[in-house]
Amino acid sequence: MNCFNELKERNFIYQTTDDEHIPEILNRGGNVYYVGFDPTADSLHVGHLLPVMAIRHVQAAGNIPIVLVGGATALVGDPSGKQEARPIMSKEKVAENAAAIKGQLAHFIDTTEGKAIFVNNADWFGNMLYIDFLREVGYRFSVNRMLTAESVKLRLETGLSFLEFNYMLLQAYDFYVLNKGHNCTFQLGGQDQWGNIVAGIDLVRRMSSKEAFGITMPLLMNDKGEKFGKSVAGAIWLDEKKTSVFDYYQFWRNSADGEVEKLLNYFTVLPTDEIKRLGRLQAPEINRTKEILAFEATKLAHGHEAASRAYLAACAKFGFADPNGKIETSSSIKSVVSESGSIADLPTYRIPAANFANGGIWIVKLMTDSGLCNSSSDARRLIKGGGAYINETRISDEKATVGENDFQNEALLLKAGKKNVRRIVLES
RNA sequence: GGUGGGGUUCCCGAGUGGCCAAAGGGGGCAGACUGUAAAUCUGCUAGCUAUGCUUUCGGAGGUUCGAAUCCUCCCCCCACCA
Numbered sequence: 001m002n003c004f005n006e007l008k009e010r011n012f013i014y015q016t017t018d019d020e021h022i023p024e025i026l027n028r029g030g031n032v033y034y035v036g037f038d039p040t041a042d043s044l045h046v047g048h049l050l051p052v053m054a055i056r057h058v059q060a061a062g063n064i065p066i067v068l069v070g071g072a073t074a075l076v077g078d079p080s081g082k083q084e085a086r087p088i089m090s091k092e093k094v095a096e097n098a099a100a101i102k103g104q105l106a107h108f109i110d111t112t113e114g115k116a117i118f119v120n121n122a123d124w125f126g127n128m129l130y131i132d133f134l135r136e137v138g139y140r141f142s143v144n145r146m147l148t149a150e151s152v153k154l155r156l157e158t159g160l161s162f163l164e165f166n167y168m169l170l171q172a173y174d175f176y177v178l179n180k181g182h183n184c185t186f187q188l189g190g191q192d193q194w195g196n197i198v199a200g201i202d203l204v205r206r207m208s209s210k211e212a213f214g215i216t217m218p219l220l221m222n223d224k225g226e227k228f229g230k231s232v233a234g235a236i237w238l239d240e241k242k243t244s245v246f247d248y249y250q251f252w253r254n255s256a257d258g259e260v261e262k263l264l265n266y267f268t269v270l271p272t273d274e275i276k277r278l279g280r281l282q283a284p285e286i287n288r289t290k291e292i293l294a295f296e297a298t299k300l301a302h303g304h305e306a307a308s309r310a311y312l313a314a315c316a317k318f319g320f321a322d323p324n325g326k327i328e329t330s331s332s333i334k335s336v337v338s339e340s341g342s343i344a345d346l347p348t349y350r351i352p353a354a355n356f357a358n359g360g361i362w363i364v365k366l367m368t369d370s371g372l373c374n375s376s377s378d379a380r381r382l383i384k385g386g387g388a389y390i391n392e393t394r395i396s397d398e399k400a401t402v403g404e405n406d407f408q409n410e411a412l413l414l415k416a417g418k419k420n421v422r423r424i425v426l427e428s
Numbered sequence: 429g430g431u432g433g434g435g436u437u438c439c440c441g442a443g444u445g446g447c448c449a450a451a452g453g454g455g456g457c458a459g460a461c462u463g464u465a466a467a468u469c470u471g472c473u474a475g476c477u478a479u480g481c482u483u484u485c486g487g488a489g490g491u492u493c494g495a496a497u498c499c500u501c502c503c504c505c506c507a508c509c510a
Contacts, residue, residue, distance in 0.1 A: 250464080257465050287463060318464050362477065378457085381472055387458040399477085417458055 002027040003061030007215075009272050010265040012054050014191045014218040017201060022213050026186075029062030032117070033186030034178050036068040036171070039097035043239035044104050046251070050217055052108050053266055054188055059109055064116065066184055067105060069098040071122030073170050094122070104238050107301055117182060121174050137173050140206050141199070149195030168199050175200030176207055184212075191216045220266070238301050244347045245302045249310035250419065252294035260289050268296035274330055287321035288329075295333040308336040313345035317421065346413075346423045347371075353404065353426040360403035363388070363395060370422040372414060382416055389415040 004023035007013050016022045025031060035051050037044075044052070055065045071094050102111075102118055109116055146152060146168060152160065175197075178184035187197050197214035204212040236251045237243040243251075255263055261279025264270060270278075270292070278289040291311065298307035311333065325334055349370035355361060364379040367388065373379035382388050383398040390406060391413050402424075406412050410426040 254464060257463090260465090284463065286465075290463095290465080314464080321463085364477075375475065376477075377475060378473090380478090382458065385458045385472060419464060420457095 003029075003058060003063075006057055006061075006272075007054065010057070011262065012050070012057070012217050012266070013215060015194060015216045017198065017214040022215065025213065026058065026063070027061065031063045031186055032066060032178075032182050032184040033058060033063055033188060034066035034068050034175070034184050035188045036070055036073070036121075036174065037101060038070045038073065039094050039101055042097045042100040043237045043242055044101055045238065045243075046236045047220070050220055050266055051188060051190065052105065054217060056109050056269070058188070059116065063186075064114075065109065066117040066119055066178055066182060067102070067109075068174060068178070069101060069118070069120050071095060071098055071120040072125035073121055073167065073174070091122075095120075100239070107238075107303070119178070121170070121177075124177050125170065125173075133169075133173075137169055137176075137203065140203060141169055141172075146199075149199075151192060151195050168196050171196040172199040172203040175212065176203045179204045179210060179212055180208060185210075186212070187214045189214070189216055191219050240302065240306075245298060245306045245310045246313055246345065246347050246421075248301060249294045249298045249307065249314060252297045253290050253314060254419070255290055255293060257286055260286065260293055264289070264293050264296075268293060268300070268331075270296060270330060278327075278329065281327070285322070285327060288327045291315075291321050292329055292331045292333055295336075296331055299332070304332065309345040311336060317346070346421050348423045348425055350425050350427050353410075353428055356402070356404045356426075360401035360406075363390070363400045363402055364398060366402055366424065367414060367416065370414060370424060372416045372420060372422045387417045389413075 002023075004026045007026075035055055037048065037051075055067070059065050071091075098120055105111065111118075146165070149168065152165065152168070171193075175184070175187055187200060189197055194214075194216050197216065201212045201214055204210050236248060238248075240248070252263070252267075261275060264275040264279065265272065268275075278292060281289050294314075295307050295311050298310055302310075351361075351366075351369075363383070364373075364376045367373045367379040367382070368376050373382060379388070380398045383395055383400075386394060386396065388395045390402065391408070392415075402412070404426075407424075407426055412424045414422045414424055416422075
């Protein structure tokens with residue numbers, strides 16, 4: 001299947017600036033295109049994944065992606081799609097975050113020399129003089145027109161600082177620089193980026209007399225119209241120090257029935273006809289579809305090994321959806337065989353055995369220390385509400401303590417609700 | 429610059445001296461039901477080894493036995509006018 005149709009079929013395309021020519025240009029390959037990321041955190045989260053997957057598909061068709069980290073623009077803060085202004089970050093923090101994000105992207109796209117280009121717009125904005133920018137770029141923009149941009153109109157209600165208002169010019173200038181320096185002719189972005197992308201295309205035309213194109217992607221919402229990718233402790237991060245591989249797997253595994261097909265299209269690279277078939281499965285079988293989704297998505301982010309372990313750990317706990325392998329799939333999940341008690345791969349908290357010496361450890365403390373609960377008040381609430389378990393036994397006394405005799409083979413299972421687990425392991 | 433209206437907990441939004449850790453809704457968590465789903469119903473939703481104590485209503489002071497509420501100064505936002 002050609003690149004454009006692949007994107008279309010998988011629903012990556014919300015709008016294009018040129019429906020007539022873009023498919024052909026994209027399919028031909030050899031284009032340089034860019035996608036921007038704001039390095040506002042030191043890890044990507046699943047909310048960033050849609051553009052990441054889009055880059056992957058377009059790269060696979062022989063195009064060269066430029067990954068732009070907005071080292072400079074993050075210092076300004078894009079108002080698009082935001083109700084409120086964002087806090088301004090320090091330059092050091094931004095640089096640190098940019099490096100971390102680059103590392104994570106390597107899991108999803110080919111980052112070898114010549115296959116992808118990494119740039120930081122601080123490199124050209126860093127030393128720019130305000131007057132020069134105004135003279136070179138500023139006079140080419142009409143405020144009247146900028147005010148008609150959706151992203152600006154939205155914020156006109158609640159207030160928009162001049163700093164943020166400039167964001168559109170900065171992003172447009174990025175496009176111009178990349179077009180000039182790397183012959184970049186495409187920009188991909190979220191649907192809220194439309195105004196910024198179009199501004200960039202205009203700027204490229206005015207300053208370089210070159211043609212450029214843009215594609216926007218839909219904003220991901222769940223069935224309830226909420227923003228995708230938030231859960232228990234906020235965002236689902238790609239950094240396993242922030243979100244364990246098991247929890248990452250579980251995030252996908254717990255998707256709603258009605259969303260599985262959509263998510264498979266976006267976040268896995270399984271063939272689209274297979275996805276259609278898997279998405280149609282009903283009642284119990286749909287759970288196999290969810291396993292496949294979770295496995296494939298986890299495999300992309302953390303590798304086959306880690307994904308297999310998370311899968312087996314989850315199944316050890318909740319059971320296999322398709323134990324006999326009746327449902328066909330091209331996913332490598334089918335070659336993952338359960339051999340032993342993979343329950344060892346549940347998120348684990350290690351604690352010195354000596355800590356249990358004097359009458360054990362208070363249950364509330366153990367739940368917070370292991371990261372199952374955010375605070376001891378939180379843990380107390382959980383216990384009062386009947387959601388705390390030790391080795392599958394509900395704990396109803398918030399004063400309870402855990403002693404060494406609660407451990408079997410140096411390990412114990414602590415649960416907050418049915419799905420949040422922490423394996424506590426004694427070490428000597 | 430002027431006039432008026434605002435800034436409340438994760439979000440929206442009530443609260444104009446003690447009954448306020450602060451109504452209601454949303455979101456989130458847990459329980460029941462299930463399929464690790466959705467819907468529904470129920471409970472919880474600042475922190476603390478906790479019948480109490482500590483921090484929280486834009487910021488800093490002040491009045492008071494007692495302040496989200498009253499006073500002073502400051503910061504920020506919105507609307508209109510100039």
